[in-house]
Amino acid sequence: MLSHLSIRDIVLIERLDIDFSAGLSVLTGETGAGKSILLDSLSLALGARGDAGLVRHGADQGQVTAVFDVSMGHPARELLRENAIEDEGDVILRRVQNADGRTRVFINDQPASVALMRQVGRVLVEIHGQHDERALVDTAAHRELLDAFGGHGGLAQSVRAAWREWRKAEQELQRHRARVEAAAREADFLRASVEELAKLDPQPGEEEQLAEERAAMMRAEKTAADIADAQEVLGGQQSPIPTLASLLRRLQRKADEVPGLLDDIIQSLDEALLSLDGAQSAVDAAMRATEFDPQRLEQAEERLFALRAAARKHNVMVDDLPALRDRMDNDLADLDAGEERLGALEQETVERRAAYDRLAAELSSARKTTAETLAETVMAELPALKLERARFIVQIGSNADEPLAEGIDTVEFWVQTNPGTRPGPMMKVASGGELSRFLLALKVALADRGSAPTLVFDEIDTGVGGAVADAIGQRLARLASRIQVLSVTHAPQVAARANTHYLIAKAGSQEQVTTRIRVMEPQERQEEIARMLAGATVTEEARAAATRLLQENV
Numbered sequence: 073m074l075s076h077l078s079i080r081d082i083v084l085i086e087r088l089d090i091d092f093s094a095g096l097s098v099l100t101g102e103t104g105a106g107k108s109i110l111l112d113s114l115s116l117a118l119g120a121r122g123d124a125g126l127v128r129h130g131a132d133q134g135q136v137t138a139v140f141d142v143s144m145g146h147p148a149r150e151l152l153r154e155n156a157i158e159d160e161g162d163v164i165l166r167r168v169q170n171a172d173g174r175t176r177v178f179i180n181d182q183p184a185s186v187a188l189m190r191q192v193g194r195v196l197v198e199i200h201g202q203h204d205e206r207a208l209v210d211t212a213a214h215r216e217l218l219d220a221f222g223g224h225g226g227l228a229q230s231v232r233a234a235w236r237e238w239r240k241a242e243q244e245l246q247r248h249r250a251r252v253e254a255a256a257r258e259a260d261f262l263r264a265s266v267e268e269l270a271k272l273d274p275q276p277g278e279e280e281q282l283a284e285e286r287a288a289m290m291r292a293e294k295t296a297a298d299i300a301d302a303q304e305v306l307g308g309q310q311s312p313i314p315t316l317a318s319l320l321r322r323l324q325r326k327a328d329e330v331p332g333l334l335d336d337i338i339q340s341l342d343e344a345l346l347s348l349d350g351a352q353s354a355v356d357a358a359m360r361a362t363e364f365d366p367q368r369l370e371q372a373e374e375r376l377f378a379l380r381a382a383a384r385k386h387n388v389m390v391d392d393l394p395a396l397r398d399r400m401d402n403d404l405a406d407l408d409a410g411e412e413r414l415g416a417l418e419q420e421t422v423e424r425r426a427a428y429d430r431l432a433a434e435l436s437s438a439r440k441t442t443a444e445t446l447a448e449t450v451m452a453e454l455p456a457l458k459l460e461r462a463r464f465i466v467q468i469g470s471n472a473d474e475p476l477a478e479g480i481d482t483v484e485f486w487v488q489t490n491p492g493t494r495p496g497p498m499m500k501v502a503s504g505g506e507l508s509r510f511l512l513a514l515k516v517a518l519a520d521r522g523s524a525p526t527l528v529f530d531e532i533d534t535g536v537g538g539a540v541a542d543a544i545g546q547r548l549a550r551l552a553s554r555i556q557v558l559s560v561t562h563a564p565q566v567a568a569r570a571n572t573h574y575l576i577a578k579a580g581s582q583e584q585v586t587t588r589i590r591v592m593e594p595q596e597r598q599e600e601i602a603r604m605l606a607g608a609t610v611t612e613e614a615r616a617a618a619t620r621l622l623q624e625n626v
Contacts, residue, residue: 073556076139081131084587095571096552106587119190122175137166199528215483220522222442235477238424245417252410274393306352453513456543463488508532533563541565564604568621
């Protein structure tokens with residue numbers, strides 16, 4: 073419930089702090105005293121649209137803080153946890169409105185968005201008046217209220233879960249079907265590519281190995297030509313070795329004739345011939361080492377070119393060809409398995425939809441039964457509210473072909489204000505005063521089900537008096553026995569039933585007027601109710617009537 077409201081520099085309110093209690097609290101005061109400002113301030117703290125015009129003249133900013141005492145399992149706390157906001161203790165909504173139009177939001181002293189404040193505010197407070205039935209504008213709220221009245225929460229949750237499971241299965245079916253269809257369109261290409269790659273049989277690292285082998289053979293081919301030249305020089309027709317050998321033999325035969333003269337020459341020629349012979353052996357060995365199979369070079373080149381051509385065709389690196397082959401092979405296997413998986417998903421989707429349909433039909437049936445009970449309960453409240461000739465209708469439309477998470481039903485509250493008139497949506501058919509009374513009857517029927525913990529009624533008793541005003545007071549008091557009710561009222565019959573009575577009044581000079589609010593003591597309360605009965609001049613008869621009203625509602 074709303075436990076405290078603090079207002080600073082909003083329109084005519086300079087500084088205001090109000091503590092609220094459980095039960096029925098009424099706010100009264102003369103016209104223009106500032107009751108609407110109080111509600112505008114509360115609305116601002118609940119996420120209503122900000123307006124620079126709300127800031128008190130001369131102030132840089134206005135501020136409203138609303139403090140709520142709510143249970144630990146309340147939806148407001150769930151919203152705070154979902155948005156990483158501390159939810160221990162009271163829930164505190166604070167709105168700062170700057171005179172330049174900028175606005176700031178704080179929830180439990182943490183910066184937040186206006187949208188989140190509005191979400192939290194919606195589950196904490198409902199404000200209703202002749203022109204502000206915000207909880208009933210959206211027909212989705214009518215369905216929620218009907219479910220709350222009938223206690224369909226568990227079944228409605230099961231329907232939502234079944235709907236999510238069905239939608240999940242359907243989405244997976246659609247995704248898988250798209251994959252299968254795409255694979256089927258590429259099946260011929262995949263099969264040809266897999267056959268081609270299987271025949272090619274690329275191996276990891278094969279390109280580098282072939283490239284190195286090819287380069288080595290090409291280097292050997294170039295080197296072999298030079299070695300062959302060396303071999304021709306040393307062992308061919310122009311080889312100096314036979315000439316040098318013949319010269320060495322002649323000199324050896326002459327050596328004895330000239331002792332010591334030819335020894336050095338003979339030794340040098342002998343060493344030269346040995347070196348040349350060694351060189352010729354080395355050249356022959358090198359020639360043998362450079363020998364390679366030209367056919368092998370051709371094969372390596374053909375293999376390398378085939379691998380690189382396949383890589384270009386599939387726009388991958390050569391080393392990625394083995395993985396590509398495996399992936400395409402798997403895609404073909406998936407295509408075959410996908411047909412089986414597609415059938416399984418189709419069956420699962422049918423089963424999920426059937427489960428949803430069963431639960432949605434059960435919920436729809438329960439709603440239709442509950443709709444009759446709710447209409448009867450609301451109708452029972454109407455005579456005392458001077459709507460005895462009116463009818464309240466819970467209009468349900470069901471369409472199994474348009475399944476929603478909330479089921480197959482649309483729910484809208486209709487009314488017929490007089491016999492012979494055409495029934496229609498309550499928000500369009502009922503006049504302002506009628507709408508307020510229909511709303512009150514509906515809230516009484518719902519009691520604390522499907523309602524925020526705090527209800528604010530803004531002058532719903534306008535234009536009625538006597539027995540009708542008393543009936544409104546009775547019903548507000550009944551509501552207040554279950555949830556907190558705040559009512560801005562001009563009806564003394566309503567004010568007399570309050571647990572707490574607040575007086576809103578203007579104070580100050582002609583230069584500066586401010587709005588004040590205070591809790592009234594019993595004697596002051598009697599005088600205020602007498603004023604509400606009598607008008608500008610309070611008579612003794614009015615005071616006596618006020619005393620009777622208060623005594624009757626003790």
